[in-house]
Amino acid sequence: MLSLLLAGVTLAQGGPLELKREGRVISLVPYAPNVLRVTMSIDNSAASAAPGFGIVGAPSPTGWTHEHDADGSEVYRSDNMIVRLAPGDLPKEKLPRPMPLDELNQQLRDVYFGGGGDHGPNHDALLVTTPQGKMLLHMRTWIMTPQQEGAQAKSGGKTYRVSASFDSPSDEHYYGLGQQQKGWMDLRDHQIHCWHDYGAIGGENVCVPFMVSSRGYGLVWDNPSKTTVDLGFNGQNRWTSDVGDRVSYFVIAGDSSDQIYAGYRLLTGVTHLLPRGSYGYIQSKAIYPTQGQILDLARTYREKKVPLDTVVVDFLNMTRQGEMDLDPKRWPDPAGMNRQLHDMNVRTLLSVWPHFAPGTQFYDMLLKKGWLIHTPDGKPDHGWYKEIIGPNLDTTNPDAAKWWWEQIRDRYVKPYGFDDLWLDETEPDVDPANDVFWVGPGTSFYNVYPLFHTASVYEGFRRDFGDSKRLMILARASYLGAQRNGTVFWSSDIVSTWDMLRRSIPAGLNFTASGMPYWDTDIAGFFSPAIPADHHAEHKPLIDGSDARDVIDRYEDYPELFVRWFEWGAFHPVMRAHGERKHNEVWAYGKQAEPILTKYLKLRYELLPYTYSVAYRSYETGAPYMRALFMDFPNDPKALDIPDEYMYGPAFLVAPVTEQGATQRTVYLPAGSDWYNYWTNEKLHGGQTVVVQAPIDTLPLFVRAGSIVPFGSEVQSAQQEQKIASVRIYPGANGSFTLFQDDGKTYAYEKGAGSVTKLMWNDAEGRLKHEGVPAWNGSDESIVVVVGKKPMQ
DSSP, X not given: OOEEEETTEEEETTSOEEEEETTEEEEEEEEETTEEEEEEEEXXXXXXXXXXXXXXXXXXXTTOEEEEOTTSOEEEEOSSOEEEEOOTTOOGGGSOOOOOOOHHHHXXXXXXXXXXXXXXXXXXXXXXXOTTOXXXXXXXXXXXXXXXXHHHHHTTSSOEEEEEEEEOOTXXXXXXXXXXXXXXXXXXXXXXXXXXXXXXXXXXXXXXXXXXXXXXXXXXXXXXXXXXXEEEEXXXXXXXXXXXXSEEEEEEEOSSHHHHHHHHHHHHOOOOOOOGGGGSEEEOOTTOOSHHHHHHHHHHHHHHTOOOOEEEEOSSOSSSTTSOSOOTTTOSOHHHHXXXXXXXXXXXXXXOOOBOOTTSTTHHHHHHHTOXXXXXXXXXXXXXXXXXXXXXXXXXXXXXXXXXXXXXXXXXXXXXXXXXXXXXXXXXXXXXXXXXXXXXXXXXXXXXXXXXHHHHHHHHHHHHHTTSSOOOEEESOOOTTGGGGSEEEEOOSOBOSHHHHHHHHHHHHHHHTTTOOOEEOOBTOSBOOOOOTTXXXXXXXXXXXXXXXXXXXXXXXXXXXXXXXXXXXXXXXXXXXXXXOSOOSTTXXXXXXXXXXXXXXXXXXXXXHHHHHHHHHHHHHOOOSEEOHHHXXXXXXXXXXXXXXXXXXXXXXXXXXOXXXXXXXXXXXXXXXXXXXXXXXXXXXXSEEEEEEOOTTOOOEXXXXXXXXXXXXXXXXXXSOOXXXXXXXXXXXXXXXXXXXXXXXXXXXGGTOSEEEEEEEETXXXXXXXXXXXXXXXXGGGTEEETTSOOXX
């Protein structure tokens, strides 16, 4: 490539651009035509070039050119975006400034408030537009403020508080940034605490510093310390990280949200397909304490012919925390238990905590090697836990991570045959700001533990088992790139209330909008609220729970809450019931609840061909299939801030009922499409709000016109062979759907294994065509159903 040297600019034609300006280094590094990294630092080239945590994509500078504007701006251009970096010597009249003060007033103020030696504000303004000139992102200033001596000592050396400020047009809306359980959908006009906080009001905060804007870009903030994001205040967005040696972020441009997620996937890694059984139903409670209970549970599901795929062996399964064993009094034959479960096509998900109590067999070795998370003086930190639980293992240390996986492999997976792993405590609960990791001080690396901890097991699993079988990991917290570790993230230990149900929907939508397609809740919450002796539901409960009094006690409306949450859970990426309750199975909440719960389990399994195919699309594109409405309807302003509706794949609009006693709710049908009521097949125009009847057995559910939805034959397990029983066409627009089928067990799909069938509906002709591997036997007339129309020609 042609190298140019232009006034302090070092540039490989189409490659990275680096400028040095009066003690500052500004770097622009292209990763793809629609992905650019921006880094600013004081004169420290090592800092500006440092890799980001969670980033796995490599720079790919092809398709970029460089030029100078007439005003001296550096212009970096691709087919997807134009980046203008303002000259470093802008005259004062072109810099941002407040209204003037009189000269003496200004002099007096300068004595007390001026100067200070901060590195900023630096006016290296950066403007990102589309090739057509539409503004995507405009950074005005950036700042690096030296920390005080005490904070620097805690961070292990000279460090800075870093921030950048961007314009926030009044019509811009924001999504993502991990999990905030405060009921927000649009994050505009909110301050986001982007750090893991188990004790946050409303439920745990989880930091994934990736935000998607309604203007057509995504921003990945490349800093793992505690970060505060203020969105929309006084016409600005401000990102501020407590600790950093640079300001660094990635801009991803996209004509659609899916193009933005493709850029995120390029940077941080793919979302692997889970074992097919993980898309069925996962039954859990805190806790099934014995082998006998687990087996009885599975047998009862099979006897009742109610679908089930996974049972959970939760925490407190060991003799002591850190022994990494199963209590033989309660688990006399784990291998035999798993063989019996596997014969019933039931998988097991085993909870393994990374805590090691003093006095257990590994503690002294881990302490000697320095593999326990510790305070700066070397003392292991067990946080607010009792000593009997102990400190966390430091899986940011590669040697500790390798040892951790090998213990899991040799103690649980190989000898006993456990299928999937629940890696609880991935924050960790102890405050990382007090601690030192192998990778560095907890203040600097506050949010990274979930990335390293899930990777320790996933990467070890792939090393030892290769492509031969898939793994699902359940984890509580996340970070950039953690989706590549075969991981499902859940909403943490939320409270079982109607208010929490309402807040959980936008919390999940923003989490999946953060580039993390797999998220679920503990269906109907984890912790029970304290129910007063005089408790009565606000309205007469829609489920009579009098025959489940030993489970619900005073909480008379809890069976209704469980049913409504379960109906919503059938349209989660992964469906899992859990919680601190005496019993938690579909028959545990009374005779009125059981048939409704069974109905939605069967619907979940009927839709497995659809769900598995849209999950494969997430693997291919990085885009979630639990989709906030802004993703599919960006041009409908009414769809940009609806917290309790979403798309499940391309076809289904889901509108859960979240009010106790409600038998109807309003639903907004986005503009640009016609819609069908799934239950009645009534066709409705988009762009209107409708009142939908929602008796207790009905989840408001709509299907977009032009959708093609495959339904599977009745099965009791997603691991059984399932034939295509029908394909429903919802006419009114052209449509297509890619059906994917494979063995459901191995990673062979990564090398092209599996069958792909592309289904295409021509609405004008009223005809379905298909390409690729035939997906069913027999004629189309025996399988294809056109809703509301005469039989196919």
